[in-house]
Amino acid sequence: MPINKNAYNRYLIIDRCLQQGGRPWTIQDLLKAVEEDYLETTPDKNGVCERTLKGDLHNMKLPTHHNAPIAYSRRRGYHYTDPEYSIHKTPLTSEDLLILHQSLHTLKALRGLGLADDLDDLIQRLERKQPSAGAATNSILQLEAAPEYIGTEYLKPLYKAIREKTPLVMQYQPYREEQASSEVVHPYLLKTYNGRWYLLARNEAKGPHIQNYALDRIKGLSASSVAFQPTDTDFSTYFDHLIGVTIPERDSQVENIRLYIRAGRAPYVLTKPLHPSQVTVSQDTKGIEIEIYLIINQELKSRLLSFGPDLQVLAPDSLRDSMQKLLNKAVARYH
Structure with missing residues (x-):
């Protein structure tokens, strides 16, 4: 069973006392030591009773827990x-090692991202410590890992530039362009969406609006001599009303979007909402009507298109018209 933080803090104090072997430690002595030290750093101001402390000694x-050689x-x-x-x-217990063994499968999913050159060595050292008897040989937890996409070699230098606040000269080729162009960017954040890595940055020539750049379209990076331009953007809330990574420079207000979803797909949307803001407005045997509060962008439209005939946009009219045009173009390709 995991040890809670308060109990572990008490264990540390008891351990420090018992290492002072030149004096006898009564339960009252230990209680006094805990009260003097533990209560200074712990929000619990109710104190520690003798029963709790004896329980700590037993658990240690x-x-x-710690297999401590405590005697009285x-x-x-x-x-x-x-x-x-x-x-x-x-030392690590066999249970600790089994947990680490299973965690290796998660760590290995990061190997190809280039974020830590020492990760392979860490994994190998952990693997050498696996218990030979009874160890799990097959993963019982698998995470979807991104394959070796083009551009992941830029993760480490971009991470370093963000941490050190270093502007960059980036050779970038948008999907619809035949050649790369040179752009000076002030990097702020790395983010994944739909299995792809993106850099969010300010473009020196385009002003303070946050731009996003797919790493697989980056053709080269070098340091820039311009002064770094910080941002006051709060990225902890930046994506609250977004699907994807793009906030359009125009029409970036949050919209109340109403959708109707047919009964066959409704359970998937109810159990895995399209967005945390999702609210069910009505539900019957034919389907459900939901509301979500989002900024309309291309990523949202792509998500809605993935439902095919099982989804209908009810509002706003601007999104409804846009979706209708996209679907008409799709139908036209089959004629």
């Missing part, structure tokens, strides 16, 4: 039978 001795005698009080012991030296 458990193999699933009337002459020596509470003490470590091994004077060299400390919970800071506690």
